Amino acid sequence: MNHLRQDVIPERYIRNINAISAAEQAQLSEARVGVCGCGGLGLNVINYLARMGVGNITVWDPDVFSESNINRQLLANNKTLGQSKVEECRRYVHEINPDIKMTALPCRWEEGDPIIFNQQQVIIDALDNVPSRLALAEACERASLPMVHGAVGGWYGQVTVIMPGDKILETLYSDLGRSGIEKELGTLSFTAAIIAGLQAAETIKLLLNRKSELCSEICMVDLLDMGMERFKKM
Amino acid sequence: MQVKVKLFATFRKGRFKEKEMELEDGCTIGWVIDHLRLPRRELGVVFLNGLSAADTKQLQDGDTLSIFPMVGGG
Numbered sequence: 148m149n150h151l152r153q154d155v156i157p158e159r160y161i162r163n164i165n166a167i168s169a170a171e172q173a174q175l176s177e178a179r180v181g182v183c184g185c186g187g188l189g190l191n192v193i194n195y196l197a198r199m200g201v202g203n204i205t206v207w208d209p210d211v212f213s214e215s216n217i218n219r220q221l222l223a224n225n226k227t228l229g230q231s232k233v234e235e236c237r238r239y240v241h242e243i244n245p246d247i248k249m250t251a252l253p254c255r256w257e258e259g260d261p262i263i264f265n266q267q268q269v270i271i272d273a274l275d276n277v278p279s280r281l282a283l284a285e286a287c288e289r290a291s292l293p294m295v296h297g298a299v300g301g302w303y304g305q306v307t308v309i310m311p312g313d314k315i316l317e318t319l320y321s322d323l324g325r326s327g328i329e330k331e332l333g334t335l336s337f338t339a340a341i342i343a344g345l346q347a348a349e350t351i352k353l354l355l356n357r358k359s360e361l362c363s364e365i366c367m368v369d370l371l372d373m374g375m376e377r378f379k380k381m
Numbered sequence: 382m383q384v385k386v387k388l389f390a391t392f393r394k395g396r397f398k399e400k401e402m403e404l405e406d407g408c409t410i411g412w413v414i415d416h417l418r419l420p421r422r423e424l425g426v427v428f429l430n431g432l433s434a435a436d437t438k439q440l441q442d443g444d445t446l447s448i449f450p451m452v453g454g455g
Binding site (some may be wrong): 189275 | 398
């Protein structure tokens with residue numbers, strides 16, 4: 148994205164001000180965020196980040212849209228069935244703001260260029276399986292990158308920010324190879340959108356060096372009984 | 382001793398949302414998990430008085446135990 152002047156706000160971002168300052172808006176235009184997974188969570192996170200004005204977004208996902216994605220994935224519809232998720236996402240972001248540099252990588256994040264991975268400021272965990280999430284946390288640890296974790300199942304979800312040195316994901320997922328309640332309950336559109344919204348909010352705070360309560364806490368969301376509780380990690 | 386046990390999401394089905402349980406001294410988090418027949422393969426994170434805790438941890442009178450199933454979808 149063309150670097151924004153710190154004192155001039157483009158019309159498209161005028162409604163971001165004063166929730167964030169003009170200088171912070173300019174800061175976002177230079178920010179770099181990597182999103183692993185372009186499904187229920189990832190597409191919503193990217194939508195929010197693009198509309199906030201994050202200037203550089205990289206997304207990894209090898210999948211194409213299938214009919215079972217339509218209940219919850221932002222860009223899944225009759226026209227996009229069989230199309231690459233990351234490529235559809237790139238087109239969508241270009242429509243929002245052509246100045247955003249969107250890198251669409253149709254591969255698993257593990258198979259991508261590690262140099263691109265290491266160039267990010269924040270990594271978003273928008274994956275859909277436990278082993279890949281644990282591997283991503285390890286990769287972020289090695290690269291000293293903060294990771295914003297989100298997961299959903301049915302009416303329920305969880306979000307936390309994992310800073311280098313924080314081993315919380317091993318507590319959330321104690322054994323490799325298992326899946327969660329999503330196998331029984333599926334995933335609902337609004338649960339994915341809400342958890343993705345929380346991930347996007349935490350990402351923006353990290354990028355702007357604002358305090359993120361979820362660096363030391365886990366937020367558990369229950370949309371059926373309408374509860375949101377935060378717990379200390381240690 | 383009395384311990385408040387809170388269950389979340391699918392763990393509430395056929396059990397309860399929140400309950401004061403009368404437990405013997407020395408009881409661990411793991412004992413409560415097994416007593417309530419919470420499947421270990423579905424177990425996510427456990428918080429004791431708002432802090433994440435291992436299942437070997439012994440409970441104390443007045444503790445609050447929150448037990449979550451694993452959530453992994455995206």
